[in-house]
Amino acid sequence: MRKHIVAGNWKMNNDLADTAGLITNLKKERNLGDAEVIIAPTFVNLYKAFESLSDSNIKVAAQNMHQEESGAFTGEISAKMLKGIGINTVILGHSERRAYFHETDELLAKKVNSALKNELRIIFCFGEELQDRKDEKHEDVVATQLENALFHLDKDAWSNIILAYEPVWAIGTGETASPEQAQEMHQFIRNTIASTYGQEVADGVSILYGGSVKPTNAKEIFNKKDVDGGLIGGAALNATDFFEIVNAFQQ
Numbered sequence: 427m428r429k430h431i432v433a434g435n436w437k438m439n440n441d442l443a444d445t446a447g448l449i450t451n452l453k454k455e456r457n458l459g460d461a462e463v464i465i466a467p468t469f470v471n472l473y474k475a476f477e478s479l480s481d482s483n484i485k486v487a488a489q490n491m492h493q494e495e496s497g498a499f500t501g502e503i504s505a506k507m508l509k510g511i512g513i514n515t516v517i518l519g520h521s522e523r524r525a526y527f528h529e530t531d532e533l534l535a536k537k538v539n540s541a542l543k544n545e546l547r548i549i550f551c552f553g554e555e556l557q558d559r560k561d562e563k564h565e566d567v568v569a570t571q572l573e574n575a576l577f578h579l580d581k582d583a584w585s586n587i588i589l590a591y592e593p594v595w596a597i598g599t600g601e602t603a604s605p606e607q608a609q610e611m612h613q614f615i616r617n618t619i620a621s622t623y624g625q626e627v628a629d630g631v632s633i634l635y636g637g638s639v640k641p642t643n644a645k646e647i648f649n650k651k652d653v654d655g656g657l658i659g660g661a662a663l664n665a666t667d668f669f670e671i672v673n674a675f676q677q
């Protein structure tokens with residue numbers, strides 16, 4: 427059975443005190459189901475979060491990393507450094523990284539290689555823009571993103587890949603893909619993986635949905651056959667909302 431995962435991307439929110447406060451509240455909540463719970467605080471608070479959650483089942487991920495292991499890259503952080511503080515998971519390819527920091531599929535392929543070399547698990551984000559959907563090109567766009575950034579990997583590497591399908595038009599906008607739209611795309615993504623890597627690999631990959639998931643819509647989205655969890659932005663900043671989403675799996 428595929429793993430259910432709910433990951434909270436805190437983005438550039440929460441200073442040290444806010445991080446401590448939110449973690450205290452998260453630790454009061456209970457995961458009533460089988461979903462793996464991950465939070466991704468900003469780099470500066472990553473180690474503090476990791477330490478504070480060492481006695482809990484909540485895991486900590488980084489929001490990004492540089493593709494090189496070390497060197498003259500002022501302001502950057504490598505996979506090796508993340509691994510060195512105990513982090514095992516990294517988010518790569520978020521649409522905000524693609525849009526504001528010009529991350530291309532080719533660059534992301536390098537980041538993917540560096541993360542895997544350092545035994546990090548990857549939450550790989552991708553998804554079409556509104557115009558792509560209007561032009562009915564969303565499937566092509568998504569297939570190309572996957573091919574460019576991930577399809578050079580060998581079969582075994584896929585055990586460390588979690589996919590997060592995030593239609594850009596649904597991120598932080600309050601507009602969500604309908605459960606049917608999400609299922610349709612998740613199925614397409616699984617079929618695309620199957621056609622390159624075979625059904626066994628495709629069936630083993632957790633595909634998360636991201637884009638304005640809230641306590642009010644999580645259940646109907648997570649109920650869909652090929653949706654294995656969510657990458658949550660805004661609603662991850664409130665412990666009660668976040669765990670309502672986590673627990674949407676088993677209601």
Ligand code: PEP
Pocket residue numbers: 435592596597598599600636637638639657658659660661
């Ligand atoms: C995200 O940033 O990955 C995201 C899905 O954000 P939101 O839930 O706020 O749309």
